[in-house]
Amino acid sequence: MEQPADPRARRLFGGSARALGDLAASPFRADRDRIVASPFFARLGGVTQVISPVGSGLLVHNRLTHSLKVAQVARAIAERLTADPTQRGLLEKLGGCDPDVVEAAALAHDLGHPPFGHLGERVLDRLARQRLGLADGFEGNAQSYRIVTSTEIRGAATTGLDLTAAVRAAMLKYPWTRLDHPDPHPRHLRPAPRGAAAPPDDPDSGSAKFGAYGTELADLRQARAPFTGRIAQWQQTVEASVMDTADDIAYAIHDVEDFYRVGVLQQGTVAAELMAWQREGGHLRAVTDPVLTGAARRPGAAIEALRRQLHRKDGWIADDDAFAAAVEHVREELVDGLLALPFDGSIEAEQYVARFSARWTTRLVDAITVTATPDVRSGHVQLAPAQWHEVQVLKFVHHRFVLARPDLALHQRGQARLLDTLVDALWQWLLDPEEESRLPRRLPDLVELAEAELHPRTPDRIGRARGRAIVDFVAQLTDGQAVAMLDVLSGRSGALWTDAFVL
Numbered sequence: 049m050e051q052p053a054d055p056r057a058r059r060l061f062g063g064s065a066r067a068l069g070d071l072a073a074s075p076f077r078a079d080r081d082r083i084v085a086s087p088f089f090a091r092l093g094g095v096t097q098v099i100s101p102v103g104s105g106l107l108v109h110n111r112l113t114h115s116l117k118v119a120q121v122a123r124a125i126a127e128r129l130t131a132d133p134t135q136r137g138l139l140e141k142l143g144g145c146d147p148d149v150v151e152a153a154a155l156a157h158d159l160g161h162p163p164f165g166h167l168g169e170r171v172l173d174r175l176a177r178q179r180l181g182l183a184d185g186f187e188g189n190a191q192s193y194r195i196v197t198s199t200e201i202r203g204a205a206t207t208g209l210d211l212t213a214a215v216r217a218a219m220l221k222y223p224w225t226r227l228d229h230p231d232p233h234p235r236h237l238r239p240a241p242r243g244a245a246a247p248p249d250d251p252d253s254g255s256a257k258f259g260a261y262g263t264e265l266a267d268l269r270q271a272r273a274p275f276t277g278r279i280a281q282w283q284q285t286v287e288a289s290v291m292d293t294a295d296d297i298a299y300a301i302h303d304v305e306d307f308y309r310v311g312v313l314q315q316g317t318v319a320a321e322l323m324a325w326q327r328e329g330g331h332l333r334a335v336t337d338p339v340l341t342g343a344a345r346r347p348g349a350a351i352e353a354l355r356r357q358l359h360r361k362d363g364w365i366a367d368d369d370a371f372a373a374a375v376e377h378v379r380e381e382l383v384d385g386l387l388a389l390p391f392d393g394s395i396e397a398e399q400y401v402a403r404f405s406a407r408w409t410t411r412l413v414d415a416i417t418v419t420a421t422p423d424v425r426s427g428h429v430q431l432a433p434a435q436w437h438e439v440q441v442l443k444f445v446h447h448r449f450v451l452a453r454p455d456l457a458l459h460q461r462g463q464a465r466l467l468d469t470l471v472d473a474l475w476q477w478l479l480d481p482e483e484e485s486r487l488p489r490r491l492p493d494l495v496e497l498a499e500a501e502l503h504p505r506t507p508d509r510i511g512r513a514r515g516r517a518i519v520d521f522v523a524q525l526t527d528g529q530a531v532a533m534l535d536v537l538s539g540r541s542g543a544l545w546t547d548a549f550v551l
């Protein structure tokens with residue numbers, strides 16, 4: 049088969065020729081089109097970003113509208129960087145930065161997000177490891193990689209989208225597997241790269257975040273081969289670093305917008321928190337950690353805890369003056385700006401949102417730099433310190449006033465239980481010999497695929513294959529499908545023909 053001259057453009061199956069259906073001449077552009085045409089991509093419209101589109105409709109972002117924004121921001125960053133003649137040499141040396149590659153990777157980065165977003169990710173990981181005996185568990189990033197390389201169908205002869213090496217490498221925010229690759233494993237580095245450390249409550253489980261399961265390791269190696277000698281094995285490619293930064297920028301801005309729109313973020317509470325810290329910062333800084341934890345509900349205490357956490361985890365960039373300036377900037381933008389007018393659907397309120405979003409996106413995209421020797425906690429592409437601190441404060445506002453709400457927790461506990469019951473019900477169905485010929489067709493297909501991936505001498509090969517197939521199957525449902533499927537499986541729904549199995 050003809051090999052492309054550019055190793056970055058090499059596809060997994062080796063060829064460089066345009067495949068049936070590829071309209072674009074550029075292989076990276078063709079990758080972008082392959083991703084957008086995938087049913088897994090369309091499915092993201094029904095998957096939680098922070099809260100489920102089942103209950104919120106189009107009021108807030110879902111994983112599809114999020115992915116489109118990440119792609120837009122990522123492309124803008126890559127275009128700015130490549131247009132700067134002073135950066136070109138460094139970008140080349142590190143392995144390249146192509147706007148089409150970062151756009152494709154950004155569109156694909158969340159394909160593996162299960163129903164109910166991060167909550168679903170945690171539940172499926174627990175079930176995969178504890179109930180289904182899968183040491184690799186479940187991880188959204190690794191699932192995205194698995195979809196484009198294994199479970200997505202393109203034509204009869206291939207599994208996966210057969211993407212180029214550069215695009216697959218750009219999807220790898222965490223270019224390691226859970227436990228074994230590379231050797232030495234990045235979770236043993238001190239400090240470890242972001243996401244590589246094991247969760248403190250489960251220190252033997254391997255990295256908290258990882259880019260690929262063991263089943264996709266050969267593919268990961270091939271994707272990363274063109275970058276050998278240019279970046280460390282555990283480092284993101286520049287294009288992955290652009291995508292990762294764009295993800296952070298996009299959701300830091302739109303999460304605040306979303307919860308302003310639905311009336312959850314309110315001027316009074318945000319003002320009280322930020323301004324109490326500004327007023328009493330000196331006093332708050334002097335108290336010990338346990339005293340601060342004890343006063344967690346006092347205005348100003350939570351943001352002081354953030355300041356301390358930034359020093360602890362990101363000492364390479366944390367700076368008190370930059371932090372204070374960021375608190376002031378976010379206060380001005382939110383308290384005097386966006387939140388000053390309650391969202392009432394008026395044209396004026398929409399204009400506030402549009403201006404807020406435009407101003408912040410430009411401010412953050414314009415603050416991107418490339419560095420030859422980043423800290424281990426950062427990629428080569430990073431925000432300038434002032435804007436890095438502002439993003440931390442924006443994310444804080446979202447965590448403190450949205451994610452920490454008991455009503456959201458209540459909802460999530462229900463979703464966790466739903467997924468748990470659904471996995472169990474599907475497992476029972478899969479094991480029922482009388483039902484073998486009446487299973488949803490995709491389920492035995494996925495078992496066959498997972499079985500073929502395992503070495504014939506793998507202990508309990510069929511059991512493991514079934515476990516992985518259930519995880520793949522549930523992970524590819526939308527929120528609505530998961531709800532509908534459990535309703536039907538538990539006899540609560542009389543609707544016979546539903547879209548619960550579509551995909």
Ligand SMILES: Nc1ccn([C@H]2C[C@H](O)[C@@H](COP(=O)(O)OP(=O)(O)OP(=O)(O)O)O2)c(=O)n1
Pocket residue numbers: 097098099165166167188189221257295299303451
């Ligand atoms: N406990 C959490 C954590 C995050 N989020 C939301 C907030 C953001 O909108 C988005 C952030 O998660 P992403 O998956 O987009 O990105 P990360 O970089 O945080 O994680 P990863 O690298 O695993 O994709 O999810 C949430 O609802 N609940």
